[in-house]
Amino acid sequence: MALYVAARLLLVAVLTGVILGVGHLIGLREFPLIVALLFAFVLALPLGIWLLAPLRRRATASIAAVDERRRRDREQLQARLRGEEPPTP
Template sequence: MMVDVVTYLLARLLLVAALSVVIFFGAHLLGIDEFPLVLAVLFAIVIALPLGIWVFKPLRLKATASIAAVDERRRADREQLRSRLHGDVPPE
């Protein structure tokens, strides 16, 4: 699970970084010499939020499926523990 989630996270962060560079140097190419880097990063975050969901859909679905599998396993373990604590025979 962690590999899938970290991969998705890194992809989203790299998208923000790439957009920041494009916005920052694009502003310089347009003749805006004193364009703040912080502003480029903020614009990149706003643009990357919806763009990352669309571009990285396969990574997002894989991470979500991994999280769901872990949650299901935890739920089953919790139910088994509750069953044993109540003295019930565990299902086989």
């Protein structure tokens, strides 16, 4: 999950640099950083869907595994509290 978040932030940083670079190439020497950053956020949303799809799938799978483990642990705890034999995985 942390790798996916870092990749998204890196994508925004790269896009900000590209926007500022293009601004300098076309003669806008005083292009505001905040404007470039906002454009980068807007562009990074759809680009991240396509470019970071494998990372997103890995993050989703790891979250699902954690949820499954928590669900199993909760079922075992509830069974023990009822005095039953906890289900085996």
